[in-house]
Amino acid sequence: MKIKSPKDFWAGLMFIGFGLFFLVVAGNYQMGSAVRMGPAYFPTVLGGIMAVLGAIVLFQSLTIQGGPMPQFSFKPIFFISLALILFGYLLKPIGFVLALVVLVFVSAFGGHEFRAKEVAILAVVLIVFSVLAFVKGLTLPFPLWPDFMS
Amino acid sequence: MDMSIFSNLALGFGVALTPINLMYCLIGVLLGTLIGVLPGIGPVATIAMLLPVTFSLSPITALIMLAGIYYGAQYGGSTSAILVNLPGESSSVVTCLDGYQMARQGRAGVALATAAIGSFFAGCVSTLIVAMFAPPLAEVALKFGPSEYFSLMVLGLVAAVVLAHGSVVKAVAMVILGLLLGLVGTDVNSGVLRFAFGISELADGIGFVTVAMGVFGIAEIITNLEMKDEREVFTNKVTNMFPTREDWKRMWKPILRGTFLGSALGILPGGGALLASFGAYTLEKKVSKYGHEFGKGAIEGVAAPEAANNAGAQTSFIPLLTLGIPSNAVMALMIGAMMIQGIAPGPQVMTEKPELFWGMIASMWVGNLMLVILNLPMIGLWIKLLTVPYRILFPSILVFMAIGVYSLSNNPFDVLLMMLFGLLGYVFVKLECEPAPLLLGFILGPLMEENLRRAMLLSRGDPIVFFTKPISAGFLIASIALLIILLLPNIRKKREEAFVEA
Amino acid sequence: MKIIFVLLALLTGAGAAFAQAWPAKPVRLICPYPGGPVDISSRVIAQKLQEALGQPVIVETRPGAGGVIAADYVAKSAPDGYTLLMGAIATHAINPALMASLPYDPMRDFRHIALVVQVPNVLIVNNDLPARNVAELVALAKARPGKLDFGSGSTGSTGHLAGELFKQMTGTYMVHIPYKASAPAVLDLLAGRLQLMFDNLASSLPNIKAGKVRALAVTTANRTSFLPEMPTLDESGLKGFNMTTWWGVMAPAKTPPEVVTRLSNEIVRALDAPDTKERLRSMGSETPAIRTPEAFTTFIESEKALYAKLVRISGAKPD
Numbered sequence: 021m022k023i024k025s026p027k028d029f030w031a032g033l034m035f036i037g038f039g040l041f042f043l044v045v046a047g048n049y050q051m052g053s054a055v056r057m058g059p060a061y062f063p064t065v066l067g068g069i070m071a072v073l074g075a076i077v078l079f080q081s082l083t084i085q086g087g088p089m090p091q092f093s094f095k096p097i098f099f100i101s102l103a104l105i106l107f108g109y110l111l112k113p114i115g116f117v118l119a120l121v122v123l124v125f126v127s128a129f130g131g132h133e134f135r136a137k138e139v140a141i142l143a144v145v146l147i148v149f150s151v152l153a154f155v156k157g158l159t160l161p162f163p164l165w166p167d168f169m170s
Numbered sequence: 171m172d173m174s175i176f177s178n179l180a181l182g183f184g185v186a187l188t189p190i191n192l193m194y195c196l197i198g199v200l201l202g203t204l205i206g207v208l209p210g211i212g213p214v215a216t217i218a219m220l221l222p223v224t225f226s227l228s229p230i231t232a233l234i235m236l237a238g239i240y241y242g243a244q245y246g247g248s249t250s251a252i253l254v255n256l257p258g259e260s261s262s263v264v265t266c267l268d269g270y271q272m273a274r275q276g277r278a279g280v281a282l283a284t285a286a287i288g289s290f291f292a293g294c295v296s297t298l299i300v301a302m303f304a305p306p307l308a309e310v311a312l313k314f315g316p317s318e319y320f321s322l323m324v325l326g327l328v329a330a331v332v333l334a335h336g337s338v339v340k341a342v343a344m345v346i347l348g349l350l351l352g353l354v355g356t357d358v359n360s361g362v363l364r365f366a367f368g369i370s371e372l373a374d375g376i377g378f379v380t381v382a383m384g385v386f387g388i389a390e391i392i393t394n395l396e397m398k399d400e401r402e403v404f405t406n407k408v409t410n411m412f413p414t415r416e417d418w419k420r421m422w423k424p425i426l427r428g429t430f431l432g433s434a435l436g437i438l439p440g441g442g443a444l445l446a447s448f449g450a451y452t453l454e455k456k457v458s459k460y461g462h463e464f465g466k467g468a469i470e471g472v473a474a475p476e477a478a479n480n481a482g483a484q485t486s487f488i489p490l491l492t493l494g495i496p497s498n499a500v501m502a503l504m505i506g507a508m509m510i511q512g513i514a515p516g517p518q519v520m521t522e523k524p525e526l527f528w529g530m531i532a533s534m535w536v537g538n539l540m541l542v543i544l545n546l547p548m549i550g551l552w553i554k555l556l557t558v559p560y561r562i563l564f565p566s567i568l569v570f571m572a573i574g575v576y577s578l579s580n581n582p583f584d585v586l587l588m589m590l591f592g593l594l595g596y597v598f599v600k601l602e603c604e605p606a607p608l609l610l611g612f613i614l615g616p617l618m619e620e621n622l623r624r625a626m627l628l629s630r631g632d633p634i635v636f637f638t639k640p641i642s643a644g645f646l647i648a649s650i651a652l653l654i655i656l657l658l659p660n661i662r663k664k665r666e667e668a669f670v671e672a
Numbered sequence: 673m674k675i676i677f678v679l680l681a682l683l684t685g686a687g688a689a690f691a692q693a694w695p696a697k698p699v700r701l702i703c704p705y706p707g708g709p710v711d712i713s714s715r716v717i718a719q720k721l722q723e724a725l726g727q728p729v730i731v732e733t734r735p736g737a738g739g740v741i742a743a744d745y746v747a748k749s750a751p752d753g754y755t756l757l758m759g760a761i762a763t764h765a766i767n768p769a770l771m772a773s774l775p776y777d778p779m780r781d782f783r784h785i786a787l788v789v790q791v792p793n794v795l796i797v798n799n800d801l802p803a804r805n806v807a808e809l810v811a812l813a814k815a816r817p818g819k820l821d822f823g824s825g826s827t828g829s830t831g832h833l834a835g836e837l838f839k840q841m842t843g844t845y846m847v848h849i850p851y852k853a854s855a856p857a858v859l860d861l862l863a864g865r866l867q868l869m870f871d872n873l874a875s876s877l878p879n880i881k882a883g884k885v886r887a888l889a890v891t892t893a894n895r896t897s898f899l900p901e902m903p904t905l906d907e908s909g910l911k912g913f914n915m916t917t918w919w920g921v922m923a924p925a926k927t928p929p930e931v932v933t934r935l936s937n938e939i940v941r942a943l944d945a946p947d948t949k950e951r952l953r954s955m956g957s958e959t960p961a962i963r964t965p966e967a968f969t970t971f972i973e974s975e976k977a978l979y980a981k982l983v984r985i986s987g988a989k990p991d
Contacts, residue, residue: 028337035343042350042365043300049362055631059357059364062619066350073343080339090600095393097596101389101567101589106595107572108585114218124565130395131561142562146569154457159219160209161700161732214707215733221712222719225951312863355739361770361827370744370775373737440856493756494878495859497708502855506712509954511875516878579706601694621851628821628865629848 025086029075035074045066099130115165116155120147175302178528182301185205185529186536191234194227197399199537204545207250207325208257208388210574211377213243214499221507223286229511230526236507240500241293241534244483245541248285248476252278253552254567256387258574260444261479263609264333264451266386268464268471275467278556279549284421285476286545287413292429292477293538296484299433300491301531302519305483307437307493316625317635317670319440321645323528323618325443328649329452330610331656335465338656341607344598348611349618351376358620359627371583379578381612383483383571385431388592392566393599404556411549414598414628417469424454424474436485441499441617443482448610450478456655491519493529595630613614674954689887694753694931698728701921702741703758706733710919710953711873713789714758716951717921720936720942739763739968740774747776751924755933761830762920765975769983770828778976783927784968787920789957792898793834793891795874795905797868798861799884806889806908820846823857823866828986830856830917834891835981835985841910861885872917873898874956895957904939913921918960918975920968936965977984 023029041064052058056127067085101128124143154160185191201220205211217236224232244261251262265285299307314322327345334341354365355375366372385572413421428450435442435449454474455464464471478568484498494516496502508515513523520527531549555563576582598605637643699721703714711733718729734742739762746757746776764778776782795806812983813820824831827850839846849866851857855877860866862884867881870891877898889905890896893914905913921939934960940963942948949959962971 027601028340028623031340031343032601034597034601034603035347038347038350045365049357049364050360053631054633055626057359057623057626059360059362062261062622063350063353063364066346066353070350072341075344076339077337077343087602091396092600093392093396094595095424095592096271096392100392100395101593103568104388104592108582110575111576111582120569122467123569126559126570127565131394131564133561135561139564139565142565146566146657150569150573153208154211154573154577158205159730160573161580161730212922216706217713218715218731218733222715225716225719225947312859313859315863315865359854370737370741373740374735390910439859489859493859493862494875495855502853503707503712506707506709506955510716510951511714512950512954514878515952516879517882517884579741580732580738581734581741582716607773624849624851627847 023081025084026089028081028084028086030089032074032076032078032081035073035077037074039067039069039071039074041067043071062065078152096130100105100127103127103130111162113166115167116162117147120150123156174511178524179301179532181525182528182530182532182558185230185525185534186234186532190321191231191529191533192368192536192538193421193534194235195537198238198541199242199245199540200545202239202244203246203249203541205239206243206246206248206258206637207258208246208574209250209383209571210502211261212259216243216502217500217503220573220586221510224507225510229508229513230529232507232511232527233504233530236504237530237534240504241483241537242541243378243513244480245286245289245545248289248479249282249545249552250326251407251411251623252281252285252472254387254563254570255390257382257609258379260382260609260613260641261447261475261482263382263386263561263606264475265472265479266449267333267451267606267637268468271465271467272389272469272472277467278402279553279623280469282413282415282549282552283546284363284417284472286542286549288421288428288473288477289426289480290538290542291339291417291425291534292479292481293541294535295429296433296436296481296537297531297535301483302530304488307457307488311437311439311489311493311495313443313641314438314440315639316621316628316640317639318645319438319647320477320618320621320625321454321636321642322438322445323441323614323621325615325645325649325652326448327611327618327657328652330607330614331450332452332455333448333606333610334604336602336604342604344603344608348608348613349615351381351608351618352612352615358453359623369583371581371587375580375616376587376612377584380575381591383389383575384588385598387521387567387571388588389595389599389605391567392592392596395558399519403558403602411553414604416427420460420517421473424450424528427453427457429481432481433485436482437488438498439486439493439495439615440621441487443479443486443497444613444617446478446482447475450474465527480538483570487530487534492514493532541557584624593654595605615671680837685786689750694928694934695725695752696729696750698884699725699754699756699758700730700732701742701758702730702742702746703733704735704739704760706735707911709789709791710758711761713919713952713955714959716948717788717942719940720945720948721938722841724938724942725979730806738765738771740776743778744775746922746924747781749924751809751928753923753927753935755786755924756935757782757922758920759789761975761979764972765921765979766828766830766833766983769980779969779973783932783964783965784972785921785932785935786943787901787918787925787960787962787968787971788939788943789952790916790918790960791956792873792916793830793870794873794876794880794899794902795838795868795870795891796880796885796886798864798866799886800864801867803823804886804901806905806910809888810842810844810909813842817845818847819850820867821865822846823849823851823854823860823869825854825857826850828983829854830915831870831872833982833986834915837913837915837982838870838905838910840985841913847919852859853893859884872956874954875939877956881909898956915978919932920960925933926929932965
């Protein structure tokens with residue numbers, strides 16, 4: 021057996037995985053009846069359909085020719101994810117201004133080229149704008165600086 | 171229709187055109203545009219924050235400003251959708267599909283102008299509809315119960331498949347994945363927490379903005395960053411800024427159709443307006459002779475949903491003003507704003523406070539005019555933004571996304587969730603699974619389940635109600651017809667292939 | 673000896689100075705329900721407090737899990753008077769009974785400072801229903817067991833629990849139809865798909881006044897000034913029926929007593945101010961009779977007991 025369309029093969033597997041996941045987890049809830057449908061009713065039915073559709077996509081990938089599996093590039097994935105997580109979880113402890121510095125610098129590492137001076141200027145511009153627009157203008161409840169400094 | 175409409179509108183414009191109301195209308199639409207452009211910061215949060223400011227204003231002035239924020243945000247939302255593939259709210263998801271493609275082809279100006287013109291036209295027509303037919307249309311809203319909504323959602327889901335331009339099976343699977351993701355959270359009927367795994371942040375479900383910004387915005391940034399050269403993201407060759415004769419010829423019919431579809435759906439408070447832009451896009455893709463260009467930068471794919479969206483936003487004031495029933499979170503907040511001003515929204519507003527009712531309607535038209543006048547000159551500025559090198563642009567986009575998502579509930583969890591959906595969206599891109607059907611499923615899933623279960627409860631378990639109620643039956647028949655139309659090309663293609671081989 | 677007195681005086685003086693120093697920075701009022709009446713009234717109160725305290729009072733919405741996220745956040749915040757909660761009937765009386773586990777204790781983890789809003793519910797029926805008063809409704813429900821439907825804004829809401837209490841007290845059987853919010857339920861009531869519901873007085877008042885729905889009784893112990901001619905359920909034969917929807921300002925348990933007193937006084941003063949009174953009245957709230965932190969705590973205690981009972985008889989608690 022040969023995989024003719026790797027993209028569809030993996031897509032099929034993904035759908036089967038999601039379908040089974042919802043199907044299995046829904047097993048923890050009550051099914052109910054057609055009149056009084058329980059919380060498990062909808063997810064069980066949908067999870068089942070999803071798994072079947074995944075199987076169809078998987079089967080098609082063995083019969084219909086498709087494009088090759090593309091490369092995943094991990095550098096942007098890593099830096100973008102890291103930048104967002106750091107921003108989210110550092111905002112309250114270190115304040116809005118420093119969290120933005122972290123977000124801009126870490127995400128910029130994920131780009132094509134990293135020019136420190138340019139990124140520093142960008143960070144300053146974005147911080148000034150964001151503080152004025154979001155904290156001063158829209159009064160979002162963000163602390164500007166770490167607790168010990170204010 | 172009686173002639174009193176003209177005296178009523180005259181009364182309304184008399185109110186809307188006073189200098190103070192004009193000024194607050196302008197403030198409202200400006201602010202609305204700003205928060206619309208900034209992803210995640212929605213009109214609900216903004217209106218809530220501004221509420222204390224409005225205490226010192228007269229009721230009508232306050233409402234004119236708050237309404238301006240609402241429809242200004244609708245305008246602004248399409249700007250970020252077109253420029254950087256960021257849907258800030260449900261209605262701009264479909265604008266991303268063709269609008270962003272147009273931007274990448276150097277036609278961002280045309281796309282923005284089309285969106286503005288479509289919205290303005292739709293705003294004018296639907297304002298007139300609200301003015302002329304509000305009370306009878308409110309009766310239509312009453313005709314829609316759980317079974318009607320369920321069947322409408324079914325039709326919407328079948329239509330969702332049309333959104334995709336690739337494999338039908340994969341599109342259906344994405345719709346279902348969206349439905350399932352939409353079920354995460356507290357079950358309306360039993361109060362059971364589903365798929366939350368002890369995470370209390372998931373108890374109210376996953377936010378639409380979080381998912382949409384993840385699978386569209388974040389995934390797009392990662393995909394762009396993996397290109398060899400950053401100049402590939404946006405073409406430098408910017409063509410004309412405003413629509414050409416050819417563009418006008420192609421857009422006017424979609425705008426007209428979108429306006430009417432959107433106006434009709436906007437009347438339904440139980441999720442009609444959500445379907446407006448999706449529905450209009452689907453309809454265009456099926457009736458347009460440029461159907462094959464959809465998803466690759468077809469101007470119809472921007473014109474129709476933008477018109478529908480704005481029309482729906484205006485007509486959703488009908489259930490609010492005549493029945494006191496809000497169609498969405500913004501409208502619910504508007505009710506609060508009205509109440510605190512001593513006005514109880516409901517059937518009496520029109521008769522007891524005609525200057526308020528008609529003043530607000532007139533101000534909607536004025537506000538729409540302001541928006542188009544403000545937005546058209548802005549286009550040049552926006553296009554300039556795209557000439558900024560991508561290495562500068564993408565951290566800036568990330569900053570606005572992160573702030574916006576964080577502000578949704580002042581909780582870092584939403585930022586984390588957006589990032590996870592970004593990764594999922596990137597996988598979707600790689601596997602050629604299109605995210606638009608997923609998002610429509612995500613919106614419709616909970617509504618569909620809720621209404622199905624409610625209809626079954628009310629009918630004591632008799633599924634025949636879906637067919638005996640004429641409106642519901644009509645939608646189901648339409649769904650079946652659409653399904654057949656969808657499947658036909660595949661069948662025909664298969665037969666043609668068979669002939670070729672033979 | 674003198675020195676010690678001086679020192680003591682300085683120390684106590686310093687202590688007083690510390691208390692007077694509050695608030696030295698912006699105070700945050702955490703609101704669990706964005707966009708609704710709780711949010712709106714939070715902002716009304718915040719504005720007044722800001723004027724009185726001379727420091728910004730910022731409303732910060734932290735939605736999620738029926739208010740649990742916000743309540744838990746405040747319960748675990750520093751008890752310094754800078755983080756307050758707009759706690760509500762759901763976070764402090766219903767959730768403890770409804771939810772399998774709560775990360776906070778509604779009594780022990782909080783100082784209950786001031787009740788801000790208290791809104792009655794009203795029993796409304798569809799205009800076509802041949803019931804002009806509560807007795808006729810009970811007779812109708814008995815004649816058609818299981819045929820009447822009542823809607824509510826969610827499972828475990830006051831609208832739902834009021835309906836269940838009504839069923840239990842009258843020995844009738846009606847079907848509960850849950851919605852995501854009360855507005856869509858009202859729509860179905862107007863259209864005749866539902867026969868009755870227990871709705872928030874403020875939101876149903878315009879429809880009652882316009883004659884689009886018929887009100888039969890209010891759920892409070894005493895008649896409300898909004899509808900003085902409307903009987904209470906208690907008068908209509910359901911002895912002891914008394915339910916309101918309420919919310920008020922709370923703080924973490926160990927908040928300094930001076931701060932609690934100051935806040936309580938300022939809030940009560942704000943509630944008595946004519947403009948605030950008018951605004952909260954337009955949201956269906958009469959100025960609460962509960963005016964001290966202690967009375968508020970006692971009130972929550974009794975509400976908690978009431979809803980523990982109601983949730984049990986309703987079977988609303990998911991298993």
